[in-house]
Amino acid sequence: MTGAAKDVELIDVSKAFGSTHAVKPLSLHVKAGEFLTLLGPSGCGKTTLLRLIAGLEQVTGGEIRVGGDDVTGEPPNRRDTSIMFQDYALFPHKTLIDNIAYGLKMRGMAKSERNRKAMSWLETIELAGFGQRLPHQLSGGQRQRVALARSLIVEPGVLLLDEPLGALDANLRRQMQHELRRVHKDVGLTFIYVTHDQEEALTMSDRVAVMRDGCIEQLGTSVDIYDQPETEFVARFIGLCNVIEAEVVASTKTEITCTADGLAPLALTPSPSHTLKTGDRISVALRPEAIQVRKTGAVPSQNGLRLRIEDVTFVGSTFKIKGASPSGQTLDVDVGRRELGPHLLEPGQEIIVEWDKSAANVLRRSSAHEGSP
Ligand SMILES: Nc1ncnc2c1ncn2[C@@H]1O[C@H](COP(=O)(O)OP(=O)(O)OP(=O)(O)O)[C@@H](O)[C@H]1O
Ligand SMILES: [Mg+2]
The missing domain is CATH 3.40.50.300 (P-loop containing nucleotide triphosphate hydrolases)
Structure with a gap:
């Protein structure tokens, strides 16, 4: 044609x-x-x-x-x-x-x-x-x-x-x-x-x-x-809001471990484009919908934390939650309605959140644009 x-x-x-x-x-x-x-x-x-x-x-x-x-x-x-x-x-x-x-x-x-x-x-x-x-x-x-x-x-x-x-x-x-x-x-x-x-x-x-x-x-x-x-910039522009500042404490071929204020240790899958060593400061992107929510139980030893819900928005199939840890680390979390069953989430409640290490990735510092996006 x-x-x-x-x-x-x-x-x-x-x-x-x-x-x-x-x-x-x-x-x-x-x-x-x-x-x-x-x-x-x-x-x-x-x-x-x-x-x-x-x-x-x-x-x-x-x-x-x-x-x-x-x-x-x-x-x-x-x-x-x-x-x-x-x-x-x-x-x-x-x-x-x-x-x-x-x-x-x-x-x-x-x-x-x-x-x-x-x-x-x-x-x-x-x-x-x-x-x-x-x-x-x-x-x-x-x-x-x-x-x-x-x-x-x-x-x-x-x-x-x-x-x-x-x-x-x-x-x-x-x-x-x-x-x-x-x-x-x-x-x-x-x-x-x-x-x-x-x-x-x-x-x-x-x-x-x-x-x-x-x-x-x-x-x-x-x-x-x-x-x-x-x-x-890319993480935020495509609607991914959690960016966590962290410090590398251990790095092997299969896993990077880092610490961030108020979080259990973070485990990440290394990417071929980054070589990271102990002491490096990094930014980590974490997708809100890749975070799981529980209402009870222990805080996991890595990739998780206890959050107090500050705000809940209902958007049809999903609840969008803004939460803060006791030390002030804030996270956006998307929870599917079906995952929650009959439970409702309300501001003031405490929840446990956790995620798989594949849900997080290390961001490159964009050298041309240091500072805010
Ligand atoms: N004819 C022009 N003369 C002077 N400056 C211009 C001209 N055309 C575009 N610009 C400037 O170039 C930059 C890029 O403009 P452009 O129109 O390509 O943006 P855009 O990405 O298409 O934005 P939008 O999403 O708002 O359409 C802007 O700062 C704009 O002011
Ligand atoms: Mg245009």
Whole structure:
């Protein structure tokens, strides 16, 4: 249905607007056919990076290759990329057919041929029969699908999507996420997708690049990023809140033991990327949902503590607990409702929490950004 997927290589690409370094020199290889997401907070350079790839901005330094060709100095129409903006900018006075066929018209394709293609896309996005409508006669989600068809009809090797679902409500967003995944699978294109929503990034992508201050802080599969965040910034940004400061007291090939204020000794699985020795100060990430809760019994000799519940929030299937140990160490804990049975948890109660050593991992100090995230 579309042209062949192409890979995108960014080699030391940077962009400055005056004294603002929107993108600092970074390299990234997006594979042909991959769904890669740029995830990061507002202002970290996601849109700028996408616009550099599309050719809507010129790089300050570095090189951009699409399908092996150096396109660094090429205009947008010579790059085999297509970009879909957050506000999807449909032409209000053009019918859906004309909106979808617009890119083909610009390429000089005859009317009968481009309309035939646009009709076929209307079927794909399940809007067959809507061709003569104007955009304002559609729902938000339907407009979104039209914008998607309009970007795809030109058969780009690479589709760039800048927060395309930002304007939708939660239900529609989920529906469109599913739709985008399906289209990606069906047409086999390279997707570079921008969002600041961590859940969206994790559910949709083959790989996620977490960005911060114009840099890529971590690149990996969704599972890698979630299970093995490398820095405190990534751990916190993807919704993992427990970061414990600790000191290494023993280190073997199979286990690292450390101490932290108010905790029983912490046991960790060593990672090949860290060599730790006795006396090192480290930060440890601990996922709230990997912590188990008991109401009675002894505090375990390692990886556990007694907590007094300070706050409980009910979020459907889970209770989110904030608790503090007698020495003031605070922890966020997620407990599945079924785990608790008929018991309720209330502020002021004491609980015992414990976790498996695989639930915790050592964070890298991000040297470029010492201090707060
Ligand atoms: N044309 C421009 N002129 C000057 N500064 C710019 C320009 N475009 C972007 N910037 C700056 O570059 C930085 C990165 O902006 P960018 O739009 O890429 O962020 P973003 O990650 O897309 O953020 P958001 O999630 O809010 O859309 C910001 O500090 C922004 O103010
Ligand atoms: Mg943006």
